[in-house]
Amino acid sequence: MTMSQSEAVASLHVLVAVAQADKELHDEEQKAIQSALDATGLSDVIGAKEIFEDTFDLDEQVALLSTPEARDETYKSAYSLAFADGDCSEEEKALLARLRKKLAISEARDRELDRLFKEKLAEKKSYFTFIEDPAERETKITSETRKCSIISAVLGAAPWPGLSLATDLAVVYLQVCLVRDIGAMHGREVDMKKAKSMLAAAGVGTGARIAISNLAKFLPGWGSVIGAAMSYASTYAVGKVFHKYFLEGGTLDEAALKAEFAKAQAEGKKAYEADKAEANAKEKAAKEQLSSLAEDAKAGRLSHEEIGERISKV
Secondary structure, three states: OOOOHHHHHHHHHHHHHHHOOOOOOOHHHHHHHHHHHHHHOHHHOOOHHHHHHOOOOHHHHHHOOOOHHHHHHHHHHHHHHHHOOOOOOHHHHHHHHHHHHHOOOOHHHHHHHHHHHHOOOOOOOOOOOOOOOHHHHHHHHHHHHHHHHHHHHHHHOOOOOOOHHHHHHHHHHHHHHHHHHHHHHOOOOOOHHHHHHHHHHOOOOOHHHHHHHHHHOOOOOOHHHHHHHHHHHHHHHHHHHHHHHHHOOOOOOHHHHHHHHHHHHHHHHHHHHHHHHHHHHHHHHOHHHHHHHHHHHHOOOOOHHHHHHHHHOO
């Protein structure tokens, strides 16, 4: 399934409407959406002015979503934008209810999304311990970051309805674990809740990124390619930034974390080219498992953790 460019623009207008649900598009919300557009490369196709500045009628935009699949993916992305960061306003909830009706989204789909976003991170201790030798520690962190980045690429490439959003959330789970493990190798104990908040401070795992990543997989000419590259680069950046964060004694503030993450993500896009063949081979080997995962995820039988773990064993 793919979306036309007109459907893509309509979908992005729906996301802006959700961000504007409280009558104002806040600077941080606009930056988050713009950052996600830049990360996917969609800003080269769809100008910021067209998304943020043009006035539009939401009902007309919804009407442009001509297929059930486009309507479903748009609603899932809108839901992600509202709920992924854990703070959905009453205005956003009201708009989602309106969208659910206009997009003909079933109650079953709504319950599935509610389950996905309310799933709590399983609290697990890191398997890693403090590595005293700096050179050995850096080598191990680099290796673990690369491994997680390749798994993220496989997860990010999954464009099937019923699995794409679940795998985006599984990438976030994998990144939370990576922060925890890097902390452990630096001799710092970081629980899952703390790791997630640290990622949020760096602007990772935001609702906008997940929402637009989900949409990007269904655009003609983008699909699994951009999903894989974006997920790889994001996880690569997590490894680079938080190794530096712990190396410098946790002194990077939120602005510095975001700046470092943007720089490392650009490096990650280049690093992906070197690992693309291995990621593609792993994805091909995982196709049957991904198909099975899609059914299990849709039925609510798998957590984000289980999705990531099953792919990592391929």
